[in-house]
Structure formats: structure tokens, C-alpha cells
Amino acid sequence: PTAALVRGPHGLALEGVALADIAAHQGTPTFVYSLAEIRRAYGAWRDALAGRDALVCYAVKANSNLGVLSAFARMGAGFDIVSGGELARVLAAGGEAGKVVFSxxxxxxxxxxxxxxxxxxxxxxxxxxxxxxxxxxxxxxxxxxxxxxxxxxxxxxxxxxxxxxxxxxxxxxxxxxxxxxxxxxxxxxxxxxxxxxxxxxxxxxxxxxxxxxxxxxxxxxxxxxxxxxxxxxxxxxxxxxxxxxxxxxxxxxxxxxxxxxxxxxxxxxxxxxEPGRSLVGNAGVLLTRVEYLKHGETMNFAVVDAAMNDLARPALYDAWHEVVEVAPHGEPQTYEVVGPICESGDFLAHERPLAVAEGDLLAILSAGAYGMTMSSNYNTRGRAAEVIVDGNAMHVVRERESVESLFALESRLPE
Ligand code: LLP
The missing domain is CATH 3.20.20.10 (Alanine racemase)
Incomplete structure (x- = not known):
């Protein structure tokens, strides 16, 4: 699904940046987006509408990271928002209010x-x-x-x-x-x-x-x-x-x-x-690490450090996302790819052939749209970091949430 994903000597890379390097610098789980893919996707809309009086208003709900929004703002896009919060993001990212539609x-x-x-x-x-x-x-x-x-x-x-x-x-x-x-x-x-x-x-x-x-x-x-x-x-x-x-x-x-x-x-x-998914969906992957491999009687489980709180689509819609090894390891076996959350619905993929060992990295593809924006803090899990790659450069556009920040707005009952 993602053209910018290439297999190089150091395993999978997005554009010119090895996913293993991103994991080493930022940890996992981390959403990684390709700027080239975002530009290409927007270009396809712009080209198809060339010569017309047309405005492409990127649907912010698909991916509202400021880095992503700033890329669209610089390409001249408008924005489709569904809340005052999304307008604040658009303005903070340099978008023009006059090109905003509010749905x-x-x-x-x-x-x-x-x-x-x-x-x-x-x-x-x-x-x-x-x-x-x-x-x-x-x-x-x-x-x-x-x-x-x-x-x-x-x-x-x-x-x-x-x-x-x-x-x-x-x-x-x-x-x-x-x-x-x-x-x-x-x-x-x-x-x-x-x-x-x-x-x-x-x-x-x-x-x-x-x-x-x-x-x-x-x-x-x-x-x-x-x-x-x-x-x-x-x-x-x-x-x-x-x-x-x-x-x-x-x-x-x-x-x-x-x-x-x-x-x-x-x-x-x-x-x-008002396109959302078609502009960012295949520009992003969710990078995750295998914590444990569990070999059960009827099924094998790859327990990874990403979960339904990071990518809700499989649990919510039974959506299918491709899972690939960043660097394949040994013989493939069939796995249920699951997260650490205490729910049977916490799966990312069913019955996938994967050649992996504990500690290996996996990339969950097509995670650029409705991934981070639908994430939650369930199980007091800080939300993932987000990175944009641009050629050989890597920009951290959102730090991983700290645990303290998750309850910073809460308080104990008075003594
Ligand atoms: N405009 C309106 C009024 C919308 O409701 C939506 C999406 C869009 C534009 C952008 O649609 P898109 O081009 O992204 O298909 N969470 C679901 C998708 C929900 C879409 C909601 N509305 C998913 O993960 O598949």
C-alpha cells in the first residue's frame, strides 16, 4: 500500500530512513509518515482538478498532527474541520481560516x-x-x-x-x-x-x-x-x-x-x-516491537507493544491492515498479532504469516489515517510518538506522552 516503503540493507525504510533507526531513536509504538507520500497524494487531487476553480479541504480528523497539517497548509490546501479544536490546530499549523469548512x-x-x-x-x-x-x-x-x-x-x-x-x-x-x-x-x-x-x-x-x-x-x-x-x-x-x-x-x-x-x-x-483518508492513509505506518511470542495449542500469538488504543480500526471495524517484518527472522509461522490490553478485542491482525523473533520490529501499514486521531489512553497507555520522514531526514512531530501527563488534570479526593 505504501510506495515510499522500501526494503534496504537495514530492513524496511520509509523514504530514506530505516524504520529500525526510528525505533532506536524514538522507541515504539511510533507512527511514521512519509512527506513524499502526502505530497504525492495531494498532487493527485490537484492534478485531477487542474484548470478548475477547486479547493481541496483536507479532512483534519483523518490525521490532525501539526506537522501533517503544516504540510497541507504549505501546499495551499483548505481544511475540513469538525470541531473548534480542529480549527485551533489548523491555525497553529499555519492554515488559512478563509479556506476552512466546518462540518x-x-x-x-x-x-x-x-x-x-x-x-x-x-x-x-x-x-x-x-x-x-x-x-x-x-x-x-x-x-x-x-x-x-x-x-x-x-x-x-x-x-x-x-x-x-x-x-x-x-x-x-x-x-x-x-x-x-x-x-x-x-x-x-x-x-x-x-x-x-x-x-x-x-x-x-x-x-x-x-x-x-x-x-x-x-x-x-x-x-x-x-x-x-x-x-x-x-x-x-x-x-x-x-x-x-x-x-x-x-x-x-x-x-x-x-x-x-x-x-x-x-x-x-x-x-x-473534503478528502481525508486518500491523502494520508497510505502515507503512514505504525511501528511496533514484538514483546513476546506465545505458542499456544491452536494459535500462536505475537504480543506487540502497540494495541487497540493506538490503532482502533481492527477492533472497531474488523479492519484489515497489512503487517510486515522490518527485518524478517527465521521461518514464517502464523500469528495472531495482539496488544497488551486486557480485552479479547485487542488485536491488530489475525492469522498472519510472520518470520519474527521476540524483540523484532513490525510495521502495520496504511495507518496514516484514523490511526493516531482515534487513539486513546485506555489502560493508562501514553499515546504513541509521531515522526515525519522527508528523504533522509526525520522530524519528531509529536513526542510520546508521558505517564505523568496522563493524570496531570486529575486529583486525589481531599483528606
Ligand atoms: N467530510 C465529512 C463530512 C466526513 O464525515 C468525513 C469522514 C470526511 C469528509 C473525510 O472522509 P475520508 O476522505 O477520510 O473518507 N474512522 C473511520 C472513518 C470515519 C470517516 C468519518 N467521516 C475509519 O477509520 O475508517
Whole structure:
């Protein structure tokens, strides 16, 4: 899955840096990201949209490390945020508020004030109540909030049910049939400036057809709105493009966009996209060390120092991540790759042939998206360190959490 991963004389390397060197300097578990891969992935989006008025808003939730965000900011990306916290990260990383879109069903008043004052580019609104709340806050602040309605096109994204968001029965977006009336309501409010429409149907999409179908529905609505005097400036078609974890054959970005762009032929609105996974997923690996090999009666276990608190996707979605030896050792045997956490669900991979000895390093691939951002401190485990490699250089972009920091905000009961 990761082109920047190469096998050299010192075992696996990401770009020009041996993973063994990173483990020696930073310890394990550590997330390691390739800057070249991030640039390549962003370049694929930019190239496929060349010549168009388009903004790629990186979905911060996929990987919100400041180092990663700063790379996107320097390439001119916009950002898709889902909290005030994510906006603070974007600004700290050098991102431009004007290129930020704010998605999410539960924006709080505090978050609306913060993001509106910062001057973000667009609020993607998900309910009538949110229209009313944002209008009131904007008036109070003496401004007009730029808004798009996130509509729910009711198409089946054909992905994992937990990450499918475009169907009628889930909590996201505004029902397609209600959108027109809500647009009229929003357009009449002095605290709002209606600027766009947004749509995101799910994640890890392997087929461009559902999003192309959704685009057709969205355009029909855009035209109806224009006829009613509500002219939109931009169309935001969300994120969701899948990546290869195992043997999936996701479309290239150009292939994914082709049927969508075909439907947009000759239109004047600007385009926004909100990709996350396809920009960072295969740019990262989780580097971990084998603590113990346990040979049971029916199964062999490789107990590693990374766990479900570091990479939740296998436990949460039964997701498959490739596991490779940094430097193979002896004959392969079949292992369950598990972490030290006290839960049977704490596995990273099932039934993998691995040639390993205790103390060896393993790389868990495709861990650049929804890895660190979904990690926790369960079992009072400090979260992993994060490193970005750039050619032969290695930048520590997040130190490993110390144990003291994990309970620094807590206190004993008074005596
Ligand atoms: N825009 C919106 C409104 C979203 O909800 C999402 C992701 C994205 C953009 C970015 O989607 P992407 O391009 O990354 O597919 N934790 C899950 C994925 C959850 C996705 C949530 N929304 C996983 O690990 O697979």
C-alpha cells in the first residue's frame, strides 16, 4: 500500500530512513509518515482538478498532527474541520481560516462563536436548529455567517455501515426533500449568507458511481435554487475516496473524479472536496516491537507493544491492515498479532504469516489515517510518538506522552 516503503540493507525504510533507526531513536509504538507520500497524494487531487476553480479541504480528523497539517497548509490546501479544536490546530499549523469548512451535526455555541470570529470560509449546516442557532450568533456578533447546507442524497455508498453516511436512516445531513425549504429559510436570515451546498455519503468508497449519482441529485437542487433566486457559489462533494489496505482496487483520484466532473461540465460554481483518508492513509505506518511470542495449542500469538488504543480500526471495524517484518527472522509461522490490553478485542491482525523473533520490529501499514486521531489512553497507555520522514531526514512531530501527563488534570479526593 505504501510506495515510499522500501526494503534496504537495514530492513524496511520509509523514504530514506530505516524504520529500525526510528525505533532506536524514538522507541515504539511510533507512527511514521512519509512527506513524499502526502505530497504525492495531494498532487493527485490537484492534478485531477487542474484548470478548475477547486479547493481541496483536507479532512483534519483523518490525521490532525501539526506537522501533517503544516504540510497541507504549505501546499495551499483548505481544511475540513469538525470541531473548534480542529480549527485551533489548523491555525497553529499555519492554515488559512478563509479556506476552512466546518462540518458536523453537533456544532456548539462556543464553537460557532470561535470559528465565526476566526473568519472561516463556510459552515456546512446539518439541521434546521443549526440554521437558527448560527443565525442568532452571527447577528449577535454583527456579522453574516457563510453557509452551505449538507444534504443527504439518499444514495447507498456501498461501504462499511459504520462509515456510510448518505442514507436516509443516518444522522447526517438534511433530508433531500427538506433542503429547498430550509435554503429559503436560511437565505431570508440576516445573520446568514448562503454560499454553497455540501454532500458527503461515506468513507472508503471503492466505486465512484454513488457519488456521481449524488452529484446529479445535488445539481438538480442547485438549479432549482437558482431558479428561486438563490445562487450558490460553490458545490462541496465531500471526501470518501477509498485506499488499498489489502487487495481492494480503489479508483485513482482522476478515475474517481472523472464521472463527477463529467456531470459538472460547463457549470460556473467553484468546487470543494473534503478528502481525508486518500491523502494520508497510505502515507503512514505504525511501528511496533514484538514483546513476546506465545505458542499456544491452536494459535500462536505475537504480543506487540502497540494495541487497540493506538490503532482502533481492527477492533472497531474488523479492519484489515497489512503487517510486515522490518527485518524478517527465521521461518514464517502464523500469528495472531495482539496488544497488551486486557480485552479479547485487542488485536491488530489475525492469522498472519510472520518470520519474527521476540524483540523484532513490525510495521502495520496504511495507518496514516484514523490511526493516531482515534487513539486513546485506555489502560493508562501514553499515546504513541509521531515522526515525519522527508528523504533522509526525520522530524519528531509529536513526542510520546508521558505517564505523568496522563493524570496531570486529575486529583486525589481531599483528606
Ligand atoms: N467530510 C465529512 C463530512 C466526513 O464525515 C468525513 C469522514 C470526511 C469528509 C473525510 O472522509 P475520508 O476522505 O477520510 O473518507 N474512522 C473511520 C472513518 C470515519 C470517516 C468519518 N467521516 C475509519 O477509520 O475508517
Amino acid at each position: 458536523g451535526v453537533g456544532k456548539s455555541e462556543v464553537e460557532m462563536r470561535q470559528t465565526l470570529s476566526a473568519g472561516i470560509g463556510c459552515f456546512n449546516i446539518e439541521s434546521p436548529s443549526e440554521v437558527a442557532r448560527l443565525d442568532a450568533i452571527a447577528r449577535e456578533l454583527g456579522t453574516r455567517a457563510p453557509v452551505a447546507l449538507r444534504v443527504n442524497p439518499d444514495v447507498d455508498a456501498r461501504t462499511h455501515p459504520y462509515i456510510s453516511t448518505g442514507l436516509k436512516n443516518n444522522k447526517f445531513g438534511i433530508a433531500f426533500d427538506d433542503a429547498f425549504d430550509l435554503y429559503r429559510d436560511a437565505a431570508a436570515r440576516p445573520g446568514l449568507r448562503v454560499v454553497g451546498i455540501a454532500c458527503h455519503i461515506g468513507s472508503q468508497l471503492l466505486d465512484p458511481t454513488p457519488m456521481a449519482d449524488a452529484t446529479t441529485k445535488v445539481l438538480e437542487l442547485v438549479d432549482r435554487l437558482a431558479a428561486a433566486g438563490i445562487a450558490l457559489e460553490h458545490i462541496d462533494l465531500g471526501g470518501g475516496v477509498g485506499i488499498r489496505y489489502r487487495d481492494e482496487t480503489p479508483p485513482t483520484i482522476a478515475e474517481y473524479l472523472a464521472p463527477i466532473l463529467a456531470r459538472l461540465e460547463g457549470r460556473r460554481e467553484a468546487l470543494h472536496f
